[in-house]
Amino acid sequence: MPGNLALLERWAGEPRIATVRPEPLPEWGIVGAAVGFANRGDFRSWMRLRQGTPWRVDADPDSPIARDLRDTCTAERDVLRQYLLAIINREVTQDLISLWRRRASSLVLTPHFSFAAGQLRVSYLHRAGELFDLPPNCAISYALLLLMDTKRTYGRDLCLCRFKSCGKFFFVVRPPRGRPQRKYCKREHMLLAHAANAAERVRRSRLNRKRAQTRRRS
Numbered sequence: 001m002p003g004n005l006a007l008l009e010r011w012a013g014e015p016r017i018a019t020v021r022p023e024p025l026p027e028w029g030i031v032g033a034a035v036g037f038a039n040r041g042d043f044r045s046w047m048r049l050r051q052g053t054p055w056r057v058d059a060d061p062d063s064p065i066a067r068d069l070r071d072t073c074t075a076e077r078d079v080l081r082q083y084l085l086a087i088i089n090r091e092v093t094q095d096l097i098s099l100w101r102r103r104a105s106s107l108v109l110t111p112h113f114s115f116a117a118g119q120l121r122v123s124y125l126h127r128a129g130e131l132f133d134l135p136p137n138c139a140i141s142y143a144l145l146l147l148m149d150t151k152r153t154y155g156r157d158l159c160l161c162r163f164k165s166c167g168k169f170f171f172v173v174r175p176p177r178g179r180p181q182r183k184y185c186k187r188e189h190m191l192l193a194h195a196a197n198a199a200e201r202v203r204r205s206r207l208n209r210k211r212a213q214t215r216r217r218s
């Protein structure tokens, strides 16, 4: 059974998802929302990516729909983090690209027109044309393809904070002077990581000294 039908059947009698005002996401907005979702794993940004609108789920937290959505959201985030790491480490295979290409192709784009000061602007609302049992969903696949495209700078600029307790993905910070910052998402994490490394060096050198003393005594 196609994913959409299976999910609809499971959620029958649970029509309690409310859509909030739809807003078109520009290309960088889709990439930014995907990276933000990988960092926070929050339900709201996942729904925003999935359906193009920040949906609200009013269902009982123990209902099948709420459980399904929660599980899918967690699985989607775990897989997305693996993919973002693969992009940073340049380990993306052709098979993955094909999967993302196929999934992204099921996005449904609807034009959204704005007209201000004599200027027409067209942007696109995107929503999932098909729901899949396994991640990644179509909007996340689109974000991953945008990150892989060498004509765009998103992928080249993607970094992972090296401060162990952080693990946040971010885009390279280019200060007005000095080198671009790719290692840490913020200065505070650089200082904390340096302090942790210094403490680790002290601990290791103490351990080595102790071992040397024990060897001399025996």
Ligand SMILES: [Zn+2]
Pocket: 161, 162, 163, 166, 167, 168, 184, 185, 186, 189
């Ligand atoms: Zn950080």
